[in-house]
Structures are given as C-alpha cells and as structure tokens.
Amino acid sequence: xxxxxxxxxxPGQALPQPRARTGAxxxxxxxxxxxxxxRIVLAxxxxxxxxxxxxxxxxxxxLGRPAGPLTDGVLxxxxxxxxADAKGNGGAAGRQPLVFTTxxxxxTPIEFxxxxxxxxxxxxxxxxxxxxxxRPLAISLGLILEEGLTVDSLDRIVASIAATSEQAGAxxxxxxxxxxxxxxxxxxxxxxxxxxxxxxxxxxxGLDRVEAGDVILINGGLAEHGLAVLSRRAGIGFETTLRSxxxxxxxxxxxxxxxxxxxxxxxxxxxxxxxxxxxxxxxxTGLSIEIDERRLPVSPAARGAAEMLGLDPLAVANEGKLVxxxxxxxxxxxxxxxxxxxxxxxxxxxxxxHRAAPPLVELVTLGGGRRIVQxxxxxxxxxxx
Amino acid sequence: xxxxxxxxxxPGQALPQPRARTGAxxxxxxxxxxxxxxRIVLAxxxxxxxxxxxxxxxxxxxLGRPAGPLTDGVLxxxxxxxxADAKGNGGAAGRQPLVFTTxxxxxTPIEFxxxxxxxxxxxxxxxxxxxxxxRPLAISLGLILEEGLTVDSLDRIVASIAATSEQAGAxxxxxxxxxxxxxxxxxxxxxxxxxxxxxxxxxxxGLDRVEAGDVILINGGLAEHGLAVLSRRAGIGFETTLRSxxxxxxxxxxxxxxxxxxxxxxxxxxxxxxxxxxxxxxxxTGLSIEIDERRLPVSPAARGAAEMLGLDPLAVANEGKLVxxxxxxxxxxxxxxxxxxxxxxxxxxxxxxHRAAPPLVELVTLGGGRRIVQxxxxxxxxxxx
Numbered sequence: 001x002x003x004x005x006x007x008x009x010x011p012g013q014a015l016p017q018p019r020a021r022t023g024a025x026x027x028x029x030x031x032x033x034x035x036x037x038x039r040i041v042l043a044x045x046x047x048x049x050x051x052x053x054x055x056x057x058x059x060x061x062x063l064g065r066p067a068g069p070l071t072d073g074v075l076x077x078x079x080x081x082x083x084a085d086a087k088g089n090g091g092a093a094g095r096q097p098l099v100f101t102t103x104x105x106x107x108t109p110i111e112f113x114x115x116x117x118x119x120x121x122x123x124x125x126x127x128x129x130x131x132x133x134x135r136p137l138a139i140s141l142g143l144i145l146e147e148g149l150t151v152d153s154l155d156r157i158v159a160s161i162a163a164t165s166e167q168a169g170a171x172x173x174x175x176x177x178x179x180x181x182x183x184x185x186x187x188x189x190x191x192x193x194x195x196x197x198x199x200x201x202x203x204x205x206g207l208d209r210v211e212a213g214d215v216i217l218i219n220g221g222l223a224e225h226g227l228a229v230l231s232r233r234a235g236i237g238f239e240t241t242l243r244s245x246x247x248x249x250x251x252x253x254x255x256x257x258x259x260x261x262x263x264x265x266x267x268x269x270x271x272x273x274x275x276x277x278x279x280x281x282x283x284x285t286g287l288s289i290e291i292d293e294r295r296l297p298v299s300p301a302a303r304g305a306a307e308m309l310g311l312d313p314l315a316v317a318n319e320g321k322l323v324x325x326x327x328x329x330x331x332x333x334x335x336x337x338x339x340x341x342x343x344x345x346x347x348x349x350x351x352x353x354h355r356a357a358p359p360l361v362e363l364v365t366l367g368g369g370r371r372i373v374q375x376x377x378x379x380x381x382x383x384x385x
Numbered sequence: 386x387x388x389x390x391x392x393x394x395x396p397g398q399a400l401p402q403p404r405a406r407t408g409a410x411x412x413x414x415x416x417x418x419x420x421x422x423x424r425i426v427l428a429x430x431x432x433x434x435x436x437x438x439x440x441x442x443x444x445x446x447x448l449g450r451p452a453g454p455l456t457d458g459v460l461x462x463x464x465x466x467x468x469a470d471a472k473g474n475g476g477a478a479g480r481q482p483l484v485f486t487t488x489x490x491x492x493t494p495i496e497f498x499x500x501x502x503x504x505x506x507x508x509x510x511x512x513x514x515x516x517x518x519x520r521p522l523a524i525s526l527g528l529i530l531e532e533g534l535t536v537d538s539l540d541r542i543v544a545s546i547a548a549t550s551e552q553a554g555a556x557x558x559x560x561x562x563x564x565x566x567x568x569x570x571x572x573x574x575x576x577x578x579x580x581x582x583x584x585x586x587x588x589x590x591g592l593d594r595v596e597a598g599d600v601i602l603i604n605g606g607l608a609e610h611g612l613a614v615l616s617r618r619a620g621i622g623f624e625t626t627l628r629s630x631x632x633x634x635x636x637x638x639x640x641x642x643x644x645x646x647x648x649x650x651x652x653x654x655x656x657x658x659x660x661x662x663x664x665x666x667x668x669x670t671g672l673s674i675e676i677d678e679r680r681l682p683v684s685p686a687a688r689g690a691a692e693m694l695g696l697d698p699l700a701v702a703n704e705g706k707l708v709x710x711x712x713x714x715x716x717x718x719x720x721x722x723x724x725x726x727x728x729x730x731x732x733x734x735x736x737x738x739h740r741a742a743p744p745l746v747e748l749v750t751l752g753g754g755r756r757i758v759q760x761x762x763x764x765x766x767x768x769x770x
Binding site for chain 1: 423424425426427428429430436439440443444445447448449458459461463464465466467483485486487488489491522523525526527528529530531532533534535536537539540543544546547550551556557558559560561562563564565566568569572575577579581583
C-alpha cells in the first residue's frame, strides 16, 4: 500500500479548524454522532498525522491489509517474470517475483518548469517500483480529463508520457480515458498510473534491514520539484531558474543494486521531502538518524526560493530523488554508483543511522548546532504532485 | 488498452456545438491553427466517434501501441502465475500468463440504488479481467477524495470496496489516497483501480475467433445500472424500484469457460450498452449480428424507466452484464453455465452472428420488423460509470 501522498494548502489559505473539544475528548476517536459531520479536509492528504490516521484507520485496516509501515508498492511472490531484460542480460537469475504499485497525480498547474503531470505520472510510478528494487515492466494509464482542456495541452502531456515511458523503459500497455465536467480554471486533468515491476535478483530491501552504522545517501539537490511547481502556482508565482527534478530513476537504482554495496532500504523523497522519509525510517526502526547540513545538496536557487517562501528544503517534495540506506562498508562504492549517471551527478553521503533513544532525526547545522527534523505536518505546501 | 469509457451529458444540457466548417473541411483533421483552440468536451468521453478518434489518434498511437481493436486489458505473456486457486484447484495447468487492466470511475452520485462507486470500481476491473478470461489476483486502489466529503461517506465506500473485493476474490493489495480542492456539490470522489489477473488455461478469446453461426448470450436484464444511476441524478431523479446490476462476474465467467462450450469472445456491456459491444464486434470482424427483441431480457421496470426518459435499453450502461459469443454447438451448455448462479438467473440467447454485407447489427422487433442497431453516439446519458 503506497503511503498516502501529501496534499496540502497554499500559504495564506485558512487552515481548517478542528471543532473544539474538551480535554477529555481531545485524544479520543470521534463518537458516531460527531463522525457523521466530520469531513475530509485538504490536510487529510497532507501527509501528516491526519493523513496517516485516515489511511491506516479508515482505509488500509478495513481492506484486510496487514498493519505495519506502508511501502511504495507490494511484492507479489506468487507472480513472476524472468529477470532477463530486453537484451537478455540477467537471464541466469531465472524467475523473480513481481512488484505492483499505484499512484494518482493531481498537480496544479499541469505544466511547470522542468516537467508536467504526464512525466510525473510515469516517473513517479517507475520510482516507486525502483525504490522497491524492481525493474519496471508495464504501466497502466488512467486519464481523467476536464472538459475545456485544450487538445494542444493534451497532446503535449501525451507526448511527455510517451517520452518518459521510453526513457524509463516502462511501456504503457493498457489505459482508460474519462472526461469530467469542467470545474477548475484553467481546466486540468488527473492521472493514475499503476505499475508492474520485476524484483532485481540482488534486491533485499526492507525497513527491518536498516541497522545502526548504516549510511544515508541521496542522489542530488533537494526541493527542486516542489519549488518549481510553486513558482507557477496562481497567487504564489515568482521568477526563478529552478526546474523540477522529475526523472525516472530505475537506471541509477540498478547501478546501485549491482555495485556490490549492501543496500538496506530505498525510498523516493516525494511529498514530505527528505524529512518525511527519514522520520518514517526512525518511526519504523526505533533507530535515530543524524544528517549533516554541510553535506546536504541544496542548490543556491533552491535555497533562495525556499527562504523567500519560508519553507524548509528538507520538507519540500522531490520527484527525482532517492534516499538510500546502505551498509557503511560499501558506502563509497554506492556513492560512486549513484554518481555514475546523470541522475546522481550531485549525489552525497548526508548522514548515518545510530542507536539513540528516543528515535529522532537530528540535523547538525552549518554552525555546528543541532536541531530536530520533524515529519512535516503537511501544511507547508500547496499540492505539488 | 481499455476502450474509452463513455461519459455523456444529462438530457437537457446543451450540446457542445462544433465550429462551423465548410464542406471541404468537414471530414479533414484540424489544421494546427484550428487545433490549438480545440478543447476537450464531454462528448470526447461519450464512447462515440469523437471518443474513438481521441483515444486512437491522440493517445494510443502516440504511446507506441499497436493499432487494432481496443480490448478491456492486455495480455502480458512474459509474466505469469500458477493457475491454481487458493484451494489448489487447477495446479496441473502450470504457469499461465497475466492480464493487466485499468479503469477510472467518476460516477455521480457516488451512491445509487444497488451500489456505489466503490463497488463499481472493484466489480468493473474484475469484469474487465473476466472478459479477458482471467481470474483476478490483485487490485490496486487509487482514491481521489474531494475536500468536504463526509467521513461517513468515505467509510461506506471503503466498506463497499472491501465487501466487493471479498466477494470477487480480488484483494486490494496496494493503493494511494489524494485529496483535491472542493469543486462539486455535494463533494464526491474519483477512483482508479488497476487489476492483475491470470489467464484461465481454457481461455482462447479474441475478436478474430468470432465466426458466422456463433450464438450471442447475455446473462440477464439490460440497462439497470444506467437507469438506476439516472434515477438519482440531480435534475433527472425519478422514483423507481430499479437497482444497479453492478456485480463481479468472475465466478460466472469461470463456469462458462469450464462448461465445455467453445467460448470465442466476451465483453462486459458497460457504457454504450449492448449496442456498443455488438457494434464493436461487427466493426472488427466484418460479420453481421441479428438479435431478437423477444429474447432480450429487459425487466418491466427498466423498460418503463427507459421509455419515460426516451432511452433505448440496448444503449444504456450495465455493470454486471457480459456479452458472450460462443460456438453454436455448445450454446445450450453455455446458457446453462450462465444460469447456474445468481449472476445469470435471467441469462438468454439473444442472437447470432452471420455473414452479410455490409456488417450491421439488426434487431428483429416484437412485431417482426427489423431495425438497425447503431453504436450510441454517446449523447444519450449522463455520466454513469
């Protein structure tokens, strides 16, 4: 079950106010009488506590899924494909299990510097498979078009889907197109992609494999997707040279899995940013993480834009960044594997896992101080993926 | 590639008027200068000629997919699972290829007599797999919730998804939840489901297998889904005892495949109704079809509602009806297989395939006359699935 993707509000929008409750009620679940008037608010999609509760209590648990940390996809052990790729490489590995994932994309605007909703929909699902250690085999494409969308816009998005699919080696094999009544201005679209991948024979990933002493790597500059989208949002727009980092990452991921390093866990740092992924790791493992601000790749343009908007680059969405947790012994090799292609030119070792209670993510600042990095509540950003 | 699902307008809504063109222009593609102002209209989702052109010319062809009739899903021969079901039945068949399909659901209202968008989303994808001759193995669930939706509504829809998934033997294994800004009243939701199924060992289905002499069967009463949804649409509502027929059909489909009849083709008769499926068969095969009005299962309630609304029950959407084309030799056995369970109590042989030019669907009326049944243009119905 993919973690709920973070959908938040634009700065300046009023926050939805929870109904006042007495102290005794504050932490209890709503009574039936309360519940029928409770409504979904944008923060339910914000990736924070409200999202986690909604997905865990009202969706996942009721669909008969096992409890536990949500991942970007599911391993289907009874289903398989031969690992061999189109060139026949890897055939000796025999049949490998499949991975299945899905994601919907509702970004506004549908085109932004460095990408568009079509590229996002393909790259996002490819990256969810990659983070599970799986090579993409097939993508489904569900288009929901809003009445009034120009055919030219549709053409550009479809061309972008085709190009990204080609780049990622992930063919779109099945699809569906719907049209809904116009409601927004300008009219847009929503896209759902589901993906089937085949598990890399060397992939042995899991939050349960993360250990004290492991090293945290990331493949480049933070926050560029979220800030690039923000720069085009109505009411927020600003001039910047920033471009979204949206990019399919299977090629890089494969290099990493084959470099000889012991890779323990990967996740793409989308909504919630790096901070969200690191908080999830600490929550699930009971271990702590220390990251070093001097080593964090943040471009001057991203730093400037984040400062202007009062945002923390650690909490802003990326769409081409993979957080990798690897055993210390092979970390240098892993870093070289990330850097060996265009997806990882600015890859860096940014921190390490250690044993300390309570489990926390701490940032060692440029000045040598320490601050705790929290999971964003989900109110910092407008919807950006 | 799933055929585009039909999205149309409510009776009384103004039709979008195409720009006037000169006679010479009428059948030509738009020039670049025209195209940039062309916009998506609801009829692009209506399942008619406009939909076919949009999907074929602007989407499928640009994604590098082969031309040809679109089916409800795609067969992935390199991917496989053992056919054996949870009870171990069928293990001797060994590994079988997988089928992959996707569909988005945008019905308004989200709850209607006999069902809701959640049941629709699970049954619809299960039925697309079933029509391809595949047993459902795994479903993905992409929820797009509109701000303002009550938590009680969400709870009911999720419970319905869980119940339908259980009924269909199709577990929801991965998912994603997004929240979008409120735009409609009442606030609703969209759902995408993708499904993976395993091909039944006896499944040998295809439009190329349809032959003159084949018999057409359907598993029960027509038009009940579309009319039940219409009965609750704002501005159209009327009192009726009709309930949607939305129902997962894998169990019935399996009985059919295992009954010994030679099954040549199946498709669920959703938007576009029976008329749309039969027109697709004629278009693809170059054969003609004759159906007998006396044998068409249409309940008195459905007939009355369709008459009141001026709709043809043949063109109204179903969500639990499978059109089956079988060899004449085993047709009686096939009919018995359909009738052997609750999905097919009112199953009937309704017509036959024959060789006649031009390829047409003809209805032999109650009075003994003949009328040509056309693919609905897609303007007859409000959005109903």
